[in-house]
Amino acid sequence: METTGEESFEMPEDTTETTPAPDGPTVTEQVAPRAEVVEHSVTALESVRDEVLQLSEAELPGVSGLRIAFVDAAENRVVVETETAAPALVTALGERYGTDTVAVSLTPGADMMEPQANRQNDTSPYYGGSRIKSWLTTSSASWCTAGFSWRYSGKWYMVTAGHCTSGNGAITNPSESDYIGPVVRDNWKNGYGSVKLSGQSYYSGDLSLYRVNSDSAATPRIYKGGKTSSSSRLVHGYWRRWAQSGDKVCTGGMMTGELCGWKVTATQATIHYSGGTTAKNMVVAKKTSGSCTIKGDSGAPVYTVDSSGQAYAKGILSGGGGGGSDNSGGLLDPCWLYFTDIGLANSAFPGTVAWY
Template identity: 30%
Template sequence: MRIKRRTRTAALVSSLLAATAALAPGQGAHAAPAKPTAAQLSAASAAVQEADVAGTSWLVDERTNTLVVTVDRTVGAAGVEKIRAAAGDAADAIRIERTNGTLRPLISGGDAVYAPKWRCSAGFNVRKGATYYFVTAGHCTQGKPPYYADSGHATSIGPTTGTNFPGSDYGIVQYTNGSLPHPSAVDLHNGGSQRITAAGTPTVGQSVQRSGSTTGLHGGKVTGLNATVNYGGGQIVRGLIQTNVCAEPGDSGGALFSGSTALGLTSGGSGNCSGGGTTFFQPVVPALKAYGVNVF
């Protein structure tokens, strides 16, 4: 009898194991979804750009291996559906997030600098040999306007000598007024300044500060790299630094820095310094290389 019970028990266990094996892997067991491949992420990124929905930005979140598409308040359900439809089979690689306000270049109609039709912020003072310049946002230098140190346009700084926008967002203005000081420092808007001695590339999670002529000095963290922003009207800018540091119109071109290291130039964003927002910065190193200038 004992022998028979063992035999029946063994037969029952064998049957259960066989039944379990028959369910694997598709029945009863739920495999984790595969992460998007690099090809899928690339295809999704290209599709978002092709969809051309103004008020969007996107970057690859390497922690989750997804393409994070941020949409502002002007983008409705139809805009989101247009993006997903354009992505096709790569749509599963996309994660949609919303941001308050409207994504826009932060120009108005560091230290304030004035073109004939708008105000921006100086980024970093730089030099090539004995010639001095400041770098700022490229959307501030479109049309290569002259720049002035005052809103009445009485004190000339000098001419715009280079501009890159859209695609990138950097420009350069030469100091031709020898009476104006041009130290390698960032205004902290509290009576002090931060000496700048180097230029570098930020990392995600790094603590940073931003100086601008509208809102002064604010701090936060880098939340992403290599972001693309569609400001609308064909104004798409790539390779940007994304942060949670607030900014407002007129802060465009202002300095993003960490300690004595220059990191970026304010491009645009959404929100404001009352409720917060998302901001984007042109990395400064490509701008310096493009014009053959250095911080000093």
């Protein structure tokens, strides 16, 4: 692989302009506000709420029977709902979080609830990492993966790979029963590769932006886990510097699910795919164990995960390779990952990655 000679550029720093406040009245008497002191902060309770339903049976015996978790601010605790609660589950919850932190509510009919969406059958509000059907023309479609939710001018969008779409194309759910929205911008010429967007002097990898119709919405979440998972991660922001060698990332495509252990090896690279197209200004990563990405994972989110399980956007998957006939990486046949830096998406498109 050879690197491009494209001009490097810096992402603008966040700036905030402030206007001096007008002079106020003279304060002759001060009153100290009174606030109730509680044992658990809202942040701590929300962390418990987001974690408890994602634990394994080994970590929390009986957790598979839990269906709902929410913060009960009035009682300064988290409430979990279930059809039945074995004594072992109640004990395990108390030992893990404290008996005054989590309360168990027996809720008849809780086990009747089924997940409404998963990586293969996403519904509004849409998550990143889900299967999408991209209509290049009225008679031609391809399977790809949704990337990150995007926010611009109060409206919802989503970003994916440019080679998945065409400028006048559209995105639907897999069954075609749900028209998600039109493609509004991409930087990929089908059959050729990366092209420069109007007004830009550099290539921006492999990107596409599509709008979510007003009767639907997206949300700052991406699916985690395997290819049929309904579990998700919060997107808590995006990486505020360009990717660099040694960075560790994960990706989550609809064909292979969440794959971590990738390490960046090159930036500003030119990738010539076997089909004849060329992606420019790309990031390269590799790993030497576990599964590789495959066709259909294109467009997936590339991200890092913090200690609380929240994701930070790093890029959009374009392609990959390696792994041999069993699609599994090794020292002699590593998995390769090619993605567009999220900084290029922020520069190429109006708006930015949506996050909590």
